[in-house]
Amino acid sequence: MNQFYYYIFTIIAPALFIIISLIGIRLISYWWSFIFYWRRYRILKAVTTNDLRKLKLPHLKIQITTRGSEGSTEVILRGIKNVLQLVKDDPIFYRDILSVEVITESLAQGAIIKKAFASSDINIDALVLPQNYQTENGTQLKARGLHYVVERRRDGWNKTNRKTFIVHYDEESVMTPGELRKLFARLSQTDKKILEGPIYYPLEYMQASPLCRAMEANRPIGCYECRHVMESGLPLHLHGSNLIIDEDIENEIGWDIGSLDGQAFIAEDYVFGMNAFVKYGKDIFGWHGCVMLEQPPFSIKSAFKQRYRWIFGVLQGMTMVKRIPSFSTLPYKIRLNIIWGTRYRIATFALGSIVGILSLLVMPLFTVRAINYLSNYSTQLLSELANIWLGTVGMMWLGSIFIGTWYNVIYAGLDRWTMIGEVAKNVLVAPAAGIIESSAAFWAVIQWSAGKRTVTWVPTPKTKASDIAVNAGVQTA
């Protein structure tokens, strides 16, 4: 039995080592950004309303694009209420520089939002997407709503007399007043047209399943890489929330991204970023460093579907990019970076599931042999360098869970003991959470490779009740 197991090990170990190394190299890029450029990640200096009065401020239009599914109204109201917290500082001052626009597919939701904020100090408007609305290129899903707003703005809807930025929110997004003030200050001084910032996931935190919380721990450290790609101007991924776009640029590019062989795009943010890159080049991209708060998916099923959509959407986007006529006019090195950079990112995500499962098989032998070696009973299984590399990758991986959980729990309103327990728990379940999360990516790649192209847009449920209903297959409004 031992011989058989050892034989299996000699086959698995080299493959495993190569895959771990691929993932390790990506982890180095996170850590490089974390250790050497952490000052650029977030704006830490507090900004007051008085400070803002001295600046030439742009107008910020906070745009929440929603399908209007069950559970979304409560979380949208929460986001807007946080904006109004800021307005309380000085309603007259903020009236001219801040507004909120909700674009929804639900008539009832539009009515609720208009009614709720009818007497608010800033303009809070809701736009209901007409059911029969069609874009010129037949764009579907979220991009259809996004383009409808663009068309209305081109016609002069809610036009302002200042330079204007659109701050894209997801349904559940929240920016605290302090972060919104920092955002005003940052945008008053930038010449960039498309900017992103970090997202943490502390909202409704303890309502989510423990494995979902562990999965979300990977995301804030991923934002360190996001900072790097945005500042280098190669938008290998552009997340659709905490995405800030100069209104003129957004109106010019629009969201009428069409479809891919008759199938709607589900990663409209990636496609928009690539369209902007091809048209304007790298200099328009930047990083604003103001934090947005969101919530984790409540159930493993929802988290799995969400990850699946990300990867499937990026695979769609990559195919589309290669078909843009002007893409072929870009320098060879840039094309290579876009295509292979995206492929590498997808591969490291998807291969995590293989590493996770194979590690579970190999770990018992590795552990026993290592202890025997330390007791001078046997020789080493791997060379010293290989062991150092594996230990370092392990440290970077668990370290990234540690960092991500910290950022997530710091705003979750937990006491110190629960916070420490949460960080430890996420490290403890990281091997299982990692397998589940990357299995979704792996499955998306398999499905795509097998020729599957059909997509649906079912937003991740925003309340526990709607999550249960959606995953039980109950039709929601």
Added chain:
Amino acid sequence: MNKLQTIKHEVIWKSSVDLALEIMQVKAAPMPNKPSRSNLYTRIKTTFFVSGATFIVLLYVALPLVTALHKFLYPVAQDFTLVIASIIEIAIFITLIIMKTDGR
């Protein structure tokens, strides 16, 4: 739709918007996470999770590093002592950066 139906529809529509709004306003607190308070049970759970996390770190980080550095470390001191001391040092360094960037 006749006039009576239209009025009926509008009354239902308006009152349903009011009712929905009332429900949503209650549900949509500015920040829904209520600060929790630790009790003995929380502390026992935390101790358990910290032990578990330590085991995972030993397995995925300390063991390969100790194995690799064994022959260099052995003449100096106990392997685990040195490697774990180094890991703690790195953890403190990381923690300092996180504390700088977490924005509290």
